[in-house]
Amino acid sequence: MKSLSRYRKHRYASPLLLVFALFMIGTTFSVASASTKESVNFARSAAIDEGKQIFLKGCSSCHGLNAEGGKIAPSLIGVGAASVDFQVGTGRMPMADMTVQAMRKKPAYTAEEVAALAVYVASLAPGPAIPGDEILTYERDGNTAQGGELFRTNCAMCHNFAGQGGALSQGKFAPTLMGVEPKEIYEALITGPQSMPVFSDKIITPAEKLSIIKWIKAAEVEPSLGGAALGRVGPVTEGLLIWTLGLGLLIGIAVWLATKAR
Amino acid sequence: MTSRQKTAASVANYVDERTGAAAWMKKNLTKVFPDHWSFMLGEVALYSFIILLLSGTFLSLWFDPSQREVLYQGDYQPLSGIKMSAAYASTLHISFDIRGGLLMRQIHHWAALLFMAAIVAHLLRVFFTGAFRKPREFNWIIGVGLLTLGIVEGFLGYSLPDDLLSGTGIRIAEAIIQALPVVGSYLSFFAFGGAFPGEAFIPRIFTVHVLLLPGIFLALITVHLMLVWYQKHTQYPGPGRTEKNVVGYPLMPIYMAKAGGFFFIVFGITAFLSAVASINPIWLYGPYTPGQISAGSQPDWYMGWLDGLVRMAPPIETHAFGHTISWNILIPGLIVPGILFTGMALYPFIESWLTGDKREHHLLDRPRNAPNRTALGAMSLTFILVTLLNGGNDIVATHFSLTINQIMWFSRFGILILPPIAFVITKRLCLSLQRADRDVVLHGVESGTLLRLPTGEFVEVHTPLTAEQSWTLTQHEQRPALELPEEDNHGVARGKVLRNKLRSRMSRAAVEEVTKPNSDDMKEIEGH
Numbered sequence: 111m112k113s114l115s116r117y118r119k120h121r122y123a124s125p126l127l128l129v130f131a132l133f134m135i136g137t138t139f140s141v142a143s144a145s146t147k148e149s150v151n152f153a154r155s156a157a158i159d160e161g162k163q164i165f166l167k168g169c170s171s172c173h174g175l176n177a178e179g180g181k182i183a184p185s186l187i188g189v190g191a192a193s194v195d196f197q198v199g200t201g202r203m204p205m206a207d208m209t210v211q212a213m214r215k216k217p218a219y220t221a222e223e224v225a226a227l228a229v230y231v232a233s234l235a236p237g238p239a240i241p242g243d244e245i246l247t248y249e250r251d252g253n254t255a256q257g258g259e260l261f262r263t264n265c266a267m268c269h270n271f272a273g274q275g276g277a278l279s280q281g282k283f284a285p286t287l288m289g290v291e292p293k294e295i296y297e298a299l300i301t302g303p304q305s306m307p308v309f310s311d312k313i314i315t316p317a318e319k320l321s322i323i324k325w326i327k328a329a330e331v332e333p334s335l336g337g338a339a340l341g342r343v344g345p346v347t348e349g350l351l352i353w354t355l356g357l358g359l360l361i362g363i364a365v366w367l368a369t370k371a372r
Numbered sequence: 373m374t375s376r377q378k379t380a381a382s383v384a385n386y387v388d389e390r391t392g393a394a395a396w397m398k399k400n401l402t403k404v405f406p407d408h409w410s411f412m413l414g415e416v417a418l419y420s421f422i423i424l425l426l427s428g429t430f431l432s433l434w435f436d437p438s439q440r441e442v443l444y445q446g447d448y449q450p451l452s453g454i455k456m457s458a459a460y461a462s463t464l465h466i467s468f469d470i471r472g473g474l475l476m477r478q479i480h481h482w483a484a485l486l487f488m489a490a491i492v493a494h495l496l497r498v499f500f501t502g503a504f505r506k507p508r509e510f511n512w513i514i515g516v517g518l519l520t521l522g523i524v525e526g527f528l529g530y531s532l533p534d535d536l537l538s539g540t541g542i543r544i545a546e547a548i549i550q551a552l553p554v555v556g557s558y559l560s561f562f563a564f565g566g567a568f569p570g571e572a573f574i575p576r577i578f579t580v581h582v583l584l585l586p587g588i589f590l591a592l593i594t595v596h597l598m599l600v601w602y603q604k605h606t607q608y609p610g611p612g613r614t615e616k617n618v619v620g621y622p623l624m625p626i627y628m629a630k631a632g633g634f635f636f637i638v639f640g641i642t643a644f645l646s647a648v649a650s651i652n653p654i655w656l657y658g659p660y661t662p663g664q665i666s667a668g669s670q671p672d673w674y675m676g677w678l679d680g681l682v683r684m685a686p687p688i689e690t691h692a693f694g695h696t697i698s699w700n701i702l703i704p705g706l707i708v709p710g711i712l713f714t715g716m717a718l719y720p721f722i723e724s725w726l727t728g729d730k731r732e733h734h735l736l737d738r739p740r741n742a743p744n745r746t747a748l749g750a751m752s753l754t755f756i757l758v759t760l761l762n763g764g765n766d767i768v769a770t771h772f773s774l775t776i777n778q779i780m781w782f783s784r785f786g787i788l789i790l791p792p793i794a795f796v797i798t799k800r801l802c803l804s805l806q807r808a809d810r811d812v813v814l815h816g817v818e819s820g821t822l823l824r825l826p827t828g829e830f831v832e833v834h835t836p837l838t839a840e841q842s843w844t845l846t847q848h849e850q851r852p853a854l855e856l857p858e859e860d861n862h863g864v865a866r867g868k869v870l871r872n873k874l875r876s877r878m879s880r881a882a883v884e885e886v887t888k889p890n891s892d893d894m895k896e897i898e899g900h
Contacts, residue, residue, distance in 0.1 A: 255452045262536060262658045266666040271536060272656045276667025277766035281775030284667065328450055329656075335467075336478055336650030344537065344666075346764040348651050349673025352485040357416075357493060359641050360486075364412040367630055 161230025190237020191228035196297035198224045210281045211304045238300045252324030272342040292323045401624035406607035410497045416490035419638040420483045427480040436462035437578035439571040456659035459574045463533040478646035488674040501736035503606045509720040511599045516717045528581040539660025540669045551701035609735045609847045611840040668766045680763030684783045726878040728854045741848045743802035744882040750798035751791040758786045806886035809845045813889045846888050854879040
C-alpha cells in the first residue's frame, strides 16, 4: 500500500477521488432507485394481472376477453377506473337482470378485487380516475346554496327536487341520492352511468361538483321541518293522506255524531 | 224569575223592540233538520272554507305578492344568497321566521285539500241519492260552480309562493291557454302581461286569489245555504217520512251544538294534520326559474285528473294557415273538461228529461233503486280514477316497479274501456240488491234457527221484517218507461223522430228494475 499512499498527495488525487465518489453515489442511487421502480412496476402489473383474472372470470362473457365489448355490453376501453369503481363498487355490475337497468345491490367483489379490476380497466386506456379524499373536500370547499341551484338546474329533472329519485321512460329510473357516498356521486358525475349524462369538468367544474355533493349531503340530514315528510315526492301523497286519514277521520266522527243516543 | 233571567229577558226585549228578531228567530231556531252522517259532508266543506278564510288572512299579513328579485339572506341556509322573487322570499319568511307561520301555511294548504275533498264527497252524496232533483237543480248548479271555482282557487293559491313546483304549474296553465286556437297566444300575452313568465302574474293571481274568488265564494255559499234553508233539507226514506214533512231535530239546541261542535272538530283535525304532516315544503323545491324542473312534478289532487288527461294524450298537432293547433293539449286540457263540467251541471235536467219526471222530490233515493244513475256515477268515478292514476304515473311507476309507458297505455285504453264496464257491473249490482231486498221483504231474514219437521225435513226459520223495515224497502215508486208515440192523435208522424227514439230508449234503460213486492205477492206466499 506504500506505493498507493505515495500518490496520496498527488495533485490529481483529489479530483480523481471526487469523480470516483460521484460515480459511486450515482451508481448506488441509480441501482437503488431502479429497484424501487422495478418493485412498483411489479406490484402494478401484479394488480393488473389479478384484475385481468377477475375480469376474465366475471366480466368477459359480456364485455369480451379484452374488454372490447360485445353485442350485449359496451366496450370498457377508456371508461377509466372511476367507472369500474362506481359500477362494481355499488354492486350494479355484474348485473343480475339485463332487462332494464343495473340495480344497486350488495357488491359481488371485495374492495381489493374492485380496486384490481379498476387498475386493469384503467391500464387499457386512459380514463377518469377514482376521486380520492384529496379531491372530495366538499365539506371545506363546497357551497350548499350554490350546490342546490346547480342541482335544481342539472339533476332535479330526473332525481327529483329533494334527490329522492324519479321515473324515466320504459321502466328506467333515476335512483334516490339519499345515502349515496360522496365518492360515488362524484364518479357518477364524471362517468355518466346508465341513462345519466356525463357532466365533464367543463360543464360542471370540480368545485361545483363538490357544491352539489355538499347540498345532497345537507338534504340528506335536513330534518323534516313541517312534520312527516310523506316521501318528499310532492302532492300525490298529500292528496292520498287527505282522502284517507283526513276525510276518513271526519266521516268517522260524522257517523258518530249522527248516531242516536241510546 | 231569578235576577239572571230578568237581565236576559230585558236584553232580549231591548233587541227585539229594535229589530223585531224574536218572531224570525222563533220560527227559524226551531227549524227541523234530518239526521244522517252523509248530510255532514257539505258541512266539512263549509268549515274548511272558514278555516281557509282565517288562516289565509293570517298569511296575507306577511306575504309579499311581488316578483321583484331579491337576494335571500334569511335563516334557511341551503338557499342563502340565492336570487328569488319577493313572493318566494316572503313565503320562506312566513315559514321560518314568523311565529306559527309554518303551521298556518300548512293549515291553509291542508284545509284547501280538505275543502275540495269534502266538496267532491258531498257532490257524490247528492248525486247518488238524487238530491239534485226538482226543486234543487239551481243548488246543484251552484255546487258545480263552487267545485269549479275551488279548483281554480286552489291552483292559484299554490301558485302564489312562486316555488319551482308552482311555477311549473303556471307554465302548464300557460300552455293550455296557448292551445286555444287563434286567440291562445294573445290571451297568454294578456294574462301574463307579455312573454312568460314576466313579472305580472304573481300580483295578478294574488288579487284574484284573495279578493275576487273568495268574494264570489262567499256569495255562492250564502245562496247555496239559503236555498237549503228555504227548500228544506232532503231526507232518507223511512216510516213517517213523506214528501211533505221533514223528520229530524230542531236547529236549537240540537244542531247548534252538533254543527258548532263539528266545526271545532274539523278545525282540530286540520290543525292536527298540519302539525304532524308536512305539506308543500317550498324551501325544498327552490325558487322558480323557467330553466329548472323537478322529476315527479304533480299538481294538487283536485287538478290531478286534468294532468292525467294531458299526460295520456297522444301527440297530435295540425298545422293550417300558419297556425298550429295542439290537439294533444286542446282536447284533454279544454274540450274534455268542458264536456265533463257542462254535463255535470246539466245532469238534473237531462235526467228529468229522459224519465219525464217533473215532480218535486224531498225523499232521497236509495242508490240501488236508481240503477241507471248509480251506474252512471260509478262510470264517471272510474273515468276520473283512471285519469288520477295517470296523473301520478311517475310516482306510481317508481313505487310499484312499473313503467310510465305501461301506465300510460293502460290509461289510454282504460279510459275508454273501464268506465262502460263499471257501468254494467254497477247496474247489475243494483239490480241484485233490489232482488235481495225483495227476497228479504217476502221471506224475512234467516234466523239461524233450524227446525226439524215431523216428516224429518229440516227447515230454517225466517224472521219476518217489521212493518217499518218492510216500508223502508218498498216505499220507492217504480214508474213505467216513457211512452212516446211515434204518431200524434191524427195519425201524423211526430217530428224529432230520432230524438224521441233516443229518449224512449234511455227512459226504458232508466226504469229497468226488479219489481218490488206488493201485497198480492205477500198473500201468495202465505202458507208456503
